[in-house]
Amino acid sequence: MKHKLNLIFDLPQTGADNKRFLKKCDVVKPNFQNYYGENTLRDQDLDIPDLSEIQVLRHYTNMSSRNFGVENGPYPLGSCTMKYNPKINENVAGLPGFQNTHPLQPVETVQGNLALLYNLEQKLNAIFGMDYFTFQPSAGAHGELTGIMMIKAYHEANGNFERKVMLIPDSAHGTNPASAAMAEFEIREIKSNEHGLVDVDDLISKLDDQVAGIMLTNPNTLGLFEKEVAEMTDLVHRAGGLCYYDGANANAILMQTRPGDMGFDVVHLNVHKTFGTPHGGGGPGAGPVGIKKILEPFLPKPVIVKNNNTEPNYDLDYDRPQSIGKVRAFIGSFAVYVKTYAYILAYGAEGLAEVSEAAVANANYLLERVRNSYHVPYSEPAMHEFIITSKMLKEQYGVTTTDVAKRLIDKGFHPPTVYFPLIVPEAMMVEPTDTETLEGLEGLANAFNEIAEEAAEYSQLLKDAPHDMPITRPDETKAARKPVLKV
């Protein structure tokens, strides 16, 4: 699909019937000019095109073919967990009984929805070792903000207004400091040691009575398990802080260990990473937040409650005086949770343990297969993803991580996450996921190794990559300096 694709606004308008979706209006339309008065209605029609159905279908079908999805091939985008999104989950989320319910319906008319969410909460509590979950946050970063707000509310409720510091490792996702800053926390960065793990001595040196908490990702963003996590959460608790678990990598530990058992008080999940809901080109995700009992009064409202002895069984509790309030309208991204629920049902407890096992096995197998071609900065055993770098290729042939990534596209693969974490130069973060096939793993390994060989002889080929896409490399500087953000 290398041909040019116009913008929708450039298509010819040829008189298609654009009222074809609607029934004929069966009430008398009032004179709107009189009803709404002077100067309220548009003088001119909206400037958006009237098109036929076939024009629109062709346009967006062709547009979609300029994308790469999980069903096209391996998508080893580290930390993003691009695993297979089960088809049945789309079907069940689209059941009319779920889809056609309004968020403000009386609770007795949405008992199915509330039962699903309540049961999902119980399952998540078991899987992550927490006591409660809220479904309101719409994405991982939104979950972070919600969790951090609860930590803030907890300290304020205890009169500890001076606890204004959030500890965050230098390897953390950028959303961690950004979320903490939105809740007015001052960020105190903790160093990583030479093994790629949090430097516990550095952590100890940064603990004091201003510390509100710590935000940790485990396995961390280097794909390594923080072995001293229990000691770290204990240290923070003893200093009066709370511990936040960034669940970005929770797919690596499913049914192997639990954030609740590691000592965390708050955890957010990215259900698109952990439980295979589709990423949709960047959303909709969902970022449910799990908490321990001490934070229960601060949960966003409403909270779903179950009454075994009264009808209706499930209800919404709005009477929560210490709640942080709401972080969005209504209950949350319900349809995404239907998919989450179906995913958990498809595996059960033993299956979820196999999900994490397969994720870690695939990453380790792939790492061993490419180890000789790339620099591996950390010697600790990898979990579900690993970091390799183009250090050697860059020094010897001037080939960068960008070049390797773009050349992978030529070979039929989506590139890994690049230049993250920021603490590793020329980083490539590779996550094959639990659903990668054998041919996908072998293909990726061969592609990485071939590219390392090509770098020696054909470095220009890499620098010009990709070769068969609708576009070659875009001019990002021009895009940022002279922004064209609409037509």
Next chain:
Amino acid sequence: MSGYVPISKEKRAELLESVGLKLENLFNAIPDEIKLEKQEFVELQSDGLSEQEILEQLTKLAERNQRVDQYDSYLGAGYYDHYSPAAINHLINRQEFLTSYTPYQAEISQGTLQAIFEWQSYICRLTGLDVSNSSMYDGASAAAEALLLACRQTRKEKVWVSEGINPEYLKTIKTYFHAGGLEVEVGSLNEQGTAAGTYPTGDDYAAFMIQSPNFFGLIEDMSELVTEAKSNNALSAVSCDLISLAMFKSPGEYGVDIASGEAQPLGIPLNFGGPAVGFLAANQKLMRKMPGRIAGQTTDTEGKTAYVLTIQAREQHIRREKATSNICTNQALLATSATIYLALNGRTGLREVAEQSAAKAIYLYTELIKTGYFDPVYSGPFFREFAIKTKDNLDLNLLNAKLLENRVIGGLVLTKDIWLLAVTEKKSKKSIDDFVSLVVHLLSDPEIYGG
């Protein structure tokens, strides 16, 4: 082998051995004291369910709900049941849109990037503003981010928000602002139920925000908002409805600085309130302070048109704690869905949706007032939603309960005797007439309202 995992345990062990690793050592980095020993939980079945069982279980749950396509519903209050053309679902279920990630690698993601660029263009055309981002979580968080944007731009720490905004939005704004150590002042409505004449004075407001149509469906005067905001050195912000903008002058035409809102009415299923999709647009001078992802048009090395994520120096993955927002994921698939809705309907279809919704709401209102059981709460013109009040303080919760027995989901009860009712173009005259007759029948039934 479990679920969707393609490689069996035996094969996995074999592969690992071929590179000198052992399956049983994979999790050695996890210390014993935190290893999960227990594998049985009452909340989780141990084995996975078959696809057929999953479908059966979830169908059973779905059937426990009462649905708006089988009941006659008058709920709105920020979430509206407009008709969704069949083509939308076919397109957004294409796996290339559905399963891809945020378009970090532009060459292999031109589809998503162009879809976002078209969304931004549509949003700018509808709102009359210069810059739109790639979408927000929902209308409530978009309103909060709109006001935070104003605080960043003006370096002020207080905003004024009219009480006419959706209460869910107001709660969300308050939550964000409390966390950020910022102040929200809420302005009471005038007797007509609008913000006219209620604006404060003072130099310390970052923004004034109203909603139009407001929570009671009433059209607000945006020109007064802009004048009042300007004379107090504040930015003007509107939470608005995209469908209504097919009929009404856009915020941009009045000189509004920031427009935000919920795009769910553009053919996104109700889904019990989510996922939703917010939009946020602003004038040019706010561009580099906008939150969230933005797609831009540029050229590739051969001069061909290309789309990329741009002006990223605002964002969390680069700026960390100094970012304009923590937002990372947007609602790309839903933004694409809304974009396709706009493409299919075009200006003529969208205008018809808006006009029919307004006409039917006005018809329902007129018919209900005619019954003699209701008084208007406010007298001003409204769009697709309005508030009415029962005479004699009749209890609407009771009426709603009786309506439900007749397969009708009544309006939202705001206070015991005030009802907020919404209709869209989907409602037929006959169902409105039947509804009004049923309401009269119930209200005149001495068995129900005899006391």
